[in-house]
Amino acid sequence: MRALVTTPDTKFGLLLKEAPDPVPSADQVIIEVKNASLNHGDVAMAAGAAPGRVQGWDAAGVVVQAAADGTGPEVGARVVSFGPNGAWAEKRAVSVKELAVVPDSVDLAVASTLPVAGVTAARALHRSGDLAGKRVLITGASGGVGRYAIQIATQEGAHVVALARRGDGLAELGAKEVVADLDNVEPVDIVLENVGGPTLVRSWELLKTGGVLQSIGWTSMEPAVFQPYATVTDPKSLVAFQSGNHYASDLEYLLKLVADGKLKVDIGWRGSWTEFDEAAAALFGRQVSGKAVLDVD
Ligand SMILES: NC(=O)c1ccc[n+]([C@@H]2O[C@H](COP(=O)([O-])OP(=O)(O)OC[C@H]3O[C@@H](n4cnc5c(N)ncnc54)[C@H](OP(=O)(O)O)[C@@H]3O)[C@@H](O)[C@H]2O)c1
Known part of the structure; x- marks a missing residue:
């Protein structure tokens, strides 16, 4: 697959290149990523990471391989997911505890903005x-x-x-x-x-x-x-505060708010993942009002 792989050779520490396909554990699905959103944290961490890694927290896409343990969504389901890495790639392995099925009425680019930012907002308020x-x-x-x-x-x-x-x-x-x-x-x-x-x-x-x-x-x-x-x-x-993990139920809550028209998603930057550096510069330059979203095209 292709992925944004960490490197010391670029300004924001990432280069689009070939990388090994992810190998799922029994409770993980493989998704074909359609959109990934950027967070202040994952972009900052990529710049300091060891070379050769696939980073990124938030990704939405379509399940192409179901979890071997029989849990979670079937092949073909549209999902949004969170993980400590692996979002900025054509394929991602992710635990069924960290994803939710996206309602038909919600665009995958919109859904991709929800994991870290949305779950953090919800958990910080509810705590x-x-x-x-x-x-x-x-x-x-x-x-x-x-x-x-x-x-x-x-x-x-x-x-x-x-x-x-x-x-x-x-x-x-x-x-x-x-x-x-x-x-x-x-x-x-x-x-x-x-x-x-x-x-x-x-x-x-x-x-x-x-x-x-x-x-x-x-x-x-x-x-x-x-x-x-x-x-x-x-x-x-x-x-x-740390947002933690096991995002599934919070993602369902946020997706329902979006589907019901109760949560507006502001996408302040959207473009191809080949333009990652432009998106990162805009985010750190305080030029993105809301979320920055990559099309994994
Ligand atoms: N603890 C956790 O689990 C957790 C989870 C998610 C995020 N975070 C952290 O929470 C913070 C916000 O995350 P986010 O994703 O909402 O970030 P973001 O989209 O980049 O927004 C940050 C906002 O901070 C304001 N800001 C004030 N001083 C700034 C400065 N010197 N440089 C850049 N922005 C500045 C900017 O608003 P104005 O330009 O309008 O003032 C900007 O819109 C980040 O530090 C992130 O790492 C932590």
Whole structure:
């Protein structure tokens, strides 16, 4: 098969070339990948990976070989999948615990945007308690995680404050306040924090007693410097977040929202996987509003 294989020789550490077909374990299907979406994390990790590997987390396609243990979808099923690697290839082996069947009404390119960004948004919110009536601050809100988080939190009754330099369209997704900095924001009950650095420090200051801050990401790559005693206050929580695995049921939940017209998918960049470097440059250059999607053509 062809795949984007890690190499030290290109800017973003990937080159489209021949690679061995994946060998499935008993609980894995093989899918023919049609679309893959990019995440801040998997693109960053590819650049530092050992050479010769097939990377990528999110892929949607068609099952061409069912799982040997008899579980999961049949050959021909349209599915979306998550894995720690293997998405940026013509074929992917993936566990049936990490995929869901895509409804006929949902395009595979749209479905490919859901795994890491969508499941992270859903899990971070659902680990933060009841959302109804809560003030929820989402930082990095114009990105992949942020746009799904705005919509899910709003649907569950939260008052969403969205922090983004590029705030276009975020009010239409449900955000009640769209801000470019945190200077005049009133205290909040929950934070989904994607930016790190000074944004993390300021978000912590804005968190009410009893509140919870989910530290999801660090797109700024800047250090966070807390003033002395900033964490010696009435109790509130700063939680280290990892989305984890076993995505199947969360993917079904997200696909149903999309199929029911309750979750809008913003694809800010779409093109052939031969243009991976262009997509990665746009993502890191803060030029992608929403998700970047590759056509595996
Ligand atoms: N812990 C986990 O399991 C998990 C899972 C998924 C993602 N993450 C992390 O969560 C973060 C968000 O992921 P994502 O996929 O939503 O990323 P993304 O699509 O690239 O969006 C990130 C957003 O952050 C904002 N931003 C602020 N400062 C930035 C900077 N210096 N460089 C780039 N963007 C900056 C940008 O919005 P503006 O330009 O509009 O300000 C951008 O839209 C990443 O750090 C990612 O690695 C963690």
